[in-house]
Amino acid sequence: MQTSQKTTERTQxxxxxxxxxxxRTKCLVYTRVMGYHRPVESFNIGKKGEHKQxxxxxxxxxxCC
Incomplete structure (x- = not known):
């Protein structure tokens, strides 16, 4: 797929x-942190940046095997 086509699809x-x-409805994204699950929206700015990376x-x- 060409770059211009990807850009057009993204814009659409x-x-x-x-x-x-x-x-649209709000969707909560959870991630596992230190053995338990937490919603990403409750992370501080630094942790949200780490999650995006x-x-x-x-x-x-x-x-398998």
Missing amino acids: SQSWLESNTAK REHFKEGKGS
Whole structure:
């Protein structure tokens, strides 16, 4: 996919989100911190920055054993 096409898709999705703001519901994101789960919105500014920098992964098929 070309960069200009990605930019166009991103702009379209942003405009769709902005036009449908009233229909959206708030979603709480939880993360595991020191053995228990906490909502990310309750983090301080520094911890929120760390959370944004984390790399997320998806476990693929056949990754076991």
